[in-house]
Amino acid sequence: MALTRQDVLAAAVAILDEYGLADLSMRRLGDALGVRAGALYHHVPNKQTLLAWIADGVLASVPRPAAPWRPGLAAWAADLRAALLAHRDSAELVASARAMGLAENDAAADAAALLGAAGLPAPDAAAAASTLVHFVLGHVVQEQARLEWERFGKPDPDRAPTATQASFTLGVGLILDGIAAHLPR
Amino acid sequence: MALTRQDVLAAAVAILDEYGLADLSMRRLGDALGVRAGALYHHVPNKQTLLAWIADGVLASVPRPAAPWRPGLAAWAADLRAALLAHRDSAELVASARAMGLAENDAAADAAALLGAAGLPAPDAAAAASTLVHFVLGHVVQEQARLEWERFGKPDPDRAPTATQASFTLGVGLILDGIAAHLPR
DNA sequence: ACCTGAACACCGTTCAAGT
C-alpha cells in the first residue's frame, strides 16, 4: 500500500518522541516507513513544512481558553505547557515554526479575543496574549532542554521539577496580575 | 601568523552579521580565515561552544540593570533588545545557548538581584527576572525571524516596525505591572 | 501516482602527516 501524509506525520511524531528532534532526519524517517528519503517528497513539500505540521498538531490539542479571563488563561497556559511537555522537544519545534510564520494555528489569537471581550483594548490584548505565549514557550523550551540534558548527563540537583513547576505558576501569575492592572476597574 | 581564538570569534560574528546563522558553517568560517575547517578545532572545542561564546559576547554588551527597579528594568529590557537587534539572528543564538546551559552570562541574575533588593522574595524575584528575559528573547526572536523573511521575501505590510516596537513596550510594561503587584506596598 | 537508485551540494569532526 502507498504511503499517506498521515503515515508520514505519525512516524515523524514517533521518532520525535522516542529519539528527539536532533535525530529526526528525512533519511531516518524514510527508514522507519520502509522507504527511501526521496520518496517522502511525494507526501511532504519539505522538512520545514513537516515540522510545522507537527507543531500545528501539538497546538491543536490545546483546549481553547474560556471566560472568565483570569482562571481561563491560567488554565490555558497550563494546558499549553502540558501539551508541549507531552512531546519531546516540541516547545522548540513550535517556537521555530511560529517564528518562521509556518504555524497555521495562531495560539495567541483566542487568548487575545478573550481579553478583548473582557474589556482590554485590542493592541493591549494582542500584546498581553503574545507575552503569555512567549513566556510559556520560553519556559518549556528551557524545561525540555534540561530534560534532554538529564537524559544522558548529570541530573543536576539544584533545580528540582517542583521548582520549575513553581516558577511556571509564578510567571503566569505575574503576567495575569499585569493584565489585571491594565483592565478597566 | 597563527590564528587566535579572538580572530575566529570576530570572523564568526562577521559572517553572522553579513550572511546569517544558517550560513555560519565551520567550512565557511575556515574560508573567511584562509584556513581549512579542521584547523579551527585548534582554537575552538566545537561549533556549539563557538556559538555560545558569541552569545556571551552579545549579553556582555548589555549594561547591568540599576535601581530604582522599575525604570531600571524597563531600560535594561530595551538595552537587551537593542543588543540582540545589533547582531543578525542573535536572539535565536542566545536562546539556544541559554537553553543548552552553555551561556556563561546569566542574563537574569542581575535583574533578580535588583528585585530582591527592592523587597521581592527570592523565588519570586528569580521567576520575575526569567519571565522578563523569556519575553524579550521570544519577542526579538520573532522580530528577527520577520527581518530574515523580509530580507528576501515579500515585506508584509500588516506589521510595521512601529507596531512591533509598541508591542514590546506594552509587554514589558505588563510584566513590570505584574511585578509591582507582588511587591510589598 | 508512487518509489528506487543515484547523484548533488553540502554538513561537523577527526586525524595522520607535514612544517
Add this chain to the structure above:
DNA sequence: ACCTGAACACCGTTCAAGT
C-alpha cells in the same frame, strides 16, 4: 603548536528511470 589533506559519517533535496 598549527595547519593540510583526506577521510568518516552524515545531511536535505532532486530527478531519471522503473512499476
